Amino acid sequence: MRRLVFIAVLIATLPLPIAGQELRLPNKPGSVKFAVIGDTGTGDRNQVAIANELASWRTRYPYEFVVMMGDNLYGGENPKDFDKKFGTPYKPILGAGVKFYAALGNHDDAALQRNYKPFNMNGERFYSFKPQGGVRFFALDSNYVDKAQLDWLEKELTASGSEWKIMFFHHPLYSSGETHGSAELQRGLLEPVFLKHGVNVVLSGHEHFYERIKPQKGIAYFIIGSSAKLRKGDLAKSELTAYGNDSEYAFMLMEIAGDELFFQTINQSGKTIDTGSIKRVGKVDPTPARTAQPVVPQAKPSPVQPGPRQSK
Amino acid sequence: MKVSRLLIVAALTASCSHEATSDRSDYKANEPAPAVSTTGEATTPTPAPPSAEIRAAKLATTPIADEAKASAVNPNAAVIQDFKTRVDAYMKLRKEAVKGAPPLKETKDPAKIKAAQDAMQTQIRAANVNAKHGDVFTPEIIATFRRLLYPELKGDDGHDARAIIKDDAPTNVPFKVNAKYPEGAPVPTVPANLLVNLPTLPEPLQFRIIEKHLILVDEDADVIVDYALNIIK
Secondary structure, eight states, X not given: OHHHHXXXXXXXXXXXXXXXXXXOSOOOTTXXXXXXXXXXTTOSHHHHHHHHHHHHHHTTSOOOEEEEOSOOSOSOOSHHHHIIIIITTTHHHHHTTOEEEEOOOTTSOHHHHTTBGGGOOXXXXXXXXXXXXXXXXXXXXXXXXXXXXXXXXXXXXXXXXXXXXXXXXXXXXXXXXXXXXXXXXXXXXXXXXXXXHTOOEEEXXXXXXXXXXXXXXXEEEEEEXXXXXXXXXXXXXXTTEEEEESSSOEEEEEEEETTEEEEEEEETTSOEEEEEEEEXXXXXXXXXXXXXXXXXXXXXXXXXXXXXXXXX | OOHHHHHHHHHHHHHHOSSSOSOGGGSOTTSOOOOBOTTSOBOSOOOOOOOHHHHHHHHHHSOHHHHHXXXXXXXXXXXXXXXXXXXXXXXXXXXXXXXXXXXXXXXXXXXXXXXXXXXXXXXXXXXXXXXXXXXXXXXXXXXXXXXXXXXXXXXXXXXXXHHXXXXXXXXXXXXOTTOBOOTTOOOOOOOHHHHTTSOOOOTXXXXXXXXXXXXXXXXXXXXXXXXXXXXXX
């Protein structure tokens, strides 16, 4: 009888970690598939652990590119550092033809990194790219939000007819971090431009944890700065927080299929810690004069995954 | 963000931007010219301030040069023009210095990028070997910059700006003209509200704030062009 109970307990518990490692994205043909990492450039075992998971998950989910939230190389930036802190950890993915697109963090040497071809920055501090399927990504340099960058952003967004507009840069405009918190001065300059042009999603790092922010003025914000560094206990859950995790290293997988963006956040053990989707309401009107936000992201838990547990 | 900031930025940009014209004949003739005191505060009555978002949106999206056309009075213009002239002199020297150096261009080989940066740095430092403190930041320019920044260092925005300056601040930056910016040191984030009150710089020059001090850095070459101590009160 005791043995039967033991087996029953085993059966009940074993599927849980397996279930946590299931792909929660639709993985539709023709969708835009990508990964998100942030604050990666340590070259240590934590970066390698996440890099290994990234490579492992690609066998199940063939994402085409990775966006990096900055702090791509901590400390020295000699040629061997580029290898140790980028080339070696991501070698399997790079070898498979996955492209990386980097934003600059406050620990990055801009002159070196923007000219490093594998970062695909085209020699610029800020740039945009359009993979396919009506999506455009904009990489900003949040270290130095000057007039030149704001003018460029205004021009790019005005000219963009993309249906999805995704920003990524280092400093989070909204954050519940105790160490840094929200980058309110950058927000004061950038958010009005985002709202004016119907930006849908903003991805950032800087904070060494994961936080999904409740949509702010119709824009979805994610912080993913824990892909190699972790600041345990730094996430002070606030009214901004939809979900947060400051106890595990993490990266994100994302998929844009039509009017829906799906996300899955995964820890260093390959376990899913957050998942959901953002539904666009209506089509984006590319008219530059538009001031209303036409897209209302509505992050919701995946029906597969129960509501995520709050780490703090 | 204050209305006065818009006026200051507009005036600064008009006098310092390469694109802005110095020919004031195209100013809107019927536009009232707001008087700006030396502290940067508008002295003429101003309409009720717009919301923070609208102000920020305007700052972020309005062609500043156009706004500059509306400003007929700018007591800082001469000093800012002097700053621009000094920056241009550095850029001219720099352009000559890097002739023949391997170009800093995109490649998959970081050794080539590093070699190009090092060569550029060496040649610029050699060409600028006689540079001295104050070549760019004269006492008048420092005083003007202090006045421009001072309003932004008060209140909530000022508190945020000071916090950002302390955030991951490098501790080993030498306050020495023509010195190397230390390799591997964090790049201090320049508070956006301070940056918009300073003149626009040509690439690859950038302002950086270290503690209470302002430095002018050639970002491509990682060379400190000049510095201004205690720019932040």
